Amino acid sequence: MSGQDSFWDHFWFARLFFQLSGILPISGESFLWKKFLTQFLAVFPMLYSFFVLIPQINFILFRNYNTDDLLEAMLIMTAVLTGQTRSIFVTIYRHRITRLFTACEELWDQSVPADRQLISTWIRQAKIISTMYFCAANCLVTVFVVTATLQQFSLPENSTTKYYPFTPQEDSTPSPEYEIKYAVQVICCFCSMSYIAACDMTGTILTLYLCGQLALVKRWLRDNSSKEKFSEMKGNINEGLEESLKKCIRRHQIVLELCSELENVIQYNYLIQIITEMYIMALSAASFTKSSGSFRHFATFILSINGLFLSCWPSDTLSYESTEIAQAIYEVPWYDGSPRVKTMVAVLMARSQRPAILTAGKFIPLSLEAFSSITSSGISFCMLLRSL
Template sequence: MPMNYKMRPSFWDYFWAAKLILQVAGILPIGEPSSLWKSILSKVLVASPLMYGSYVLIQPLNYILFKSDNMDELLEAVIVVITVSGGQLRSILISIHRRKIIRLFTIAKKLWDESVAEYDESILTWAERARFFCTIYFWATQVSSTLFILTSVVKQLSLAPNSTISHYPFGFEESITPSPQYEIKYALQIISGYLGMMFVAASDMAVTLLVLNLCGQLALIQSWLLDISKKELIEPRLRTDGSVEIELRKCIHRHQVVMNFCAELEEIVNCINLVQIVGGMYTMAISGARLAKNLKSYRFSGPLIVSIIGLYFSCWPADNLSFEVSTRKLNPLLVEDSKAICSSIPSAILLRAPR
C-alpha cells in the first residue's frame, strides 16, 4: 500500500549512511558550496586516495621489484597493488567527472521528491535494494582490510621474544624497527588501508545508488501508464478527457528526463566499471588460486569476497536498468491501450513537456 506522504523520508534521509561515506570520500560536497573551507575540504578529500594509496603501495612495489622470494607474499603484494592502483585510478576518473556526479545526485533527489505525492511501492523497493547492497559491500571492504591487520598482528605476536622481524598490515616483514617509528608506520598503514577501501566502496556505491534509483523511476512510469490504460476513452471520437492528456504528458516528460540521465551516467561509469571488472577479475583469480592450493591462506579470502561483490556491483545494477528500460516488461494489453490513447491525442500536445 502507498506510504503516507508525511511518513515518507526524503532522499538523503533514506540514504544518510551512503551520503556520509560519499562525503568522506570526497565524491559529494560537504555542506553548501558557498562555504569556502568546506569546499576546499571536499577537494582535498577527493584527491586524498592518491596520497594514502601511494603510501600503501611503497612496500608491495618494493617487494615485487627487489625481493619476491616467497610466492605467497609475492601474490599478496600483487593483490594489494591491483586493489590500491584500481582505487587510485577511480579517484582520478571521479575527480574528472565529480561535478557531473554531484549534478546527477541532485537530479535523482529531485525526481525522488517529485514522486512523493504519487508514491509508488516500486520506488521504495528499489531504494531498499540499493541501500542493502551498498551496506553489504561497504562492510565487506572493511572486513577485507581487517583480515590483513589481524593476520599481521597474529604473525607479530607469534614471533620469538628475541626476534628481529617486524610485520605490517599491508607491508612485509622487515628488520626490526625501533619505537616509535614502528608504531607510527603501523598506524599509518591501518588508516590508509581503511580509507583506501572505503573509497573503493564509495565509488561503486555512487554508481549503484544512481542506477537503482533510475530503475525505481522507470517502474513508476510503468505504473503511471498502467493507470492511464485503465481509463476509458470517450466515444464516439475516441477522445480522452484533459486529465489523461496531462498524465500522459507527465509520463513522456519523466521518461525523457530518465533517458537523458541514463545517457549521461553511461559516459561517466564506462571507464570506472572497466577498471573495476579488470582489477576484480585478476584479484579473484589470484586469491581463489591461493585458497584452492592452501586453505590456511585465509588472508586471501577478504580480497576474494570483495572482488566477487565488486564484479556483482558492476553488472547487476546495469543489467536491471537495461531490463527496466526494455518494453518486454509491459503487458501487451497495456501497449495496445497506450497506442489507442496516443492516437486520440494530437502529437503537438504529446511533444509539449508539462509546465
C-alpha cells in the same frame, strides 16, 4: 517509510562515505574550507597509496620471494592501483556525479506518497546493498589488520621481524618507528577501501534508483491502459488522459537523459573496476588455494566477486526495466484514442525501442552475461597462476 522522508534520509550512511571520499561535497553552508577539503579528499588516495605501493614494488624487484609472497604483493599492488586510478575518475567527474544525485533528489521531492511507495522498494534494495558493501569493505581491512597482529604476537620475544597488514615484513625495525608506520598504514588502508567502495556504490545506487523511476512510468502507463479511458465522448478528447500521457513522456525522457549522463560519467570507473577486480579475484583465489586457506585472501575473493556482481546486476536490471516500458506502451489500446493520444503513444513507443545500457568504457555492456564472462576469465587466470 514516511512519505515526508527526503532522498538522503534513506542513504545517509552512503552519503557519509561519499563525502569522506570527496565524491559529494560536504553538506551544510558553503564555506571555502569545505571546498578545499572536498578536493583534498578526492585526490587523497592517489597520495597515500604510494605509502603502500612503493614497499611492494621494492619487495618484488629487490628481494627474494616465493610464489605465495609474489602473489600477495601483486594482489595488494592491484588493489592500490585501482584506488589511485579511481581517484582520477572522481576528480574529473565529481561535479557531474553531484548533479546526478541532485536530479534524483529533485525527482524524489516531486513524487507524491503513492509514487514514493513504489520507488522506495528500489531504494531499500540500494540502501541494503550499499550498507552491506561498505561494512564488508572495512571488515576486509580489519581481517588483514587482525591477521598481521596475530602474526606479530605469535613471534618469540627475541624476534626482530615486524609484520605489517599491507606491506612485506621487515627486520630490525625499532620502536616507535614500527608502531607509527603500522598505525599510518592501517588508517590509510581503511580510507582507501572506503574510497573504492564509494566508487563502486555510486553507480549501483544511481542505477537502482533509475530502475524505480522506470517502474513508476510503467505503472502510470498500465493505470491508463483501460479502453474506457481512451473512449471519446461526443467528439471531445479525454484531456485527463492526455495529461497523464504527457506526464509519462516527460518522466520517461528525464530518466533516459539521466541514464545517458550516468553512462557517460561512470563508464570509465566501471572499466577500471572490471579489469582490476577480475585480477584481484584471480590473485586472491590463487593465494587462498596455495597458502593453506588464508581467510584474508578468501575474504578478498568474496568482496571482489560481489563488487563485480553489484555493478553488472543493476545494469542488467536497468535494461530490463527500460524494455518493460515498451511492453507497457504496447498494451495501451491506442487505436481507441484521439489522434493526439495516438501521436503521444507513438512518440513514447519510439523512445523505448532501445533499452538503456551501461557499459564499461563503451566496450563491454554490463549485464549478468558479462558478469559470467568476466568471472570465467578470472577463474582461468587463477588456474594459470596455480600452475606456476
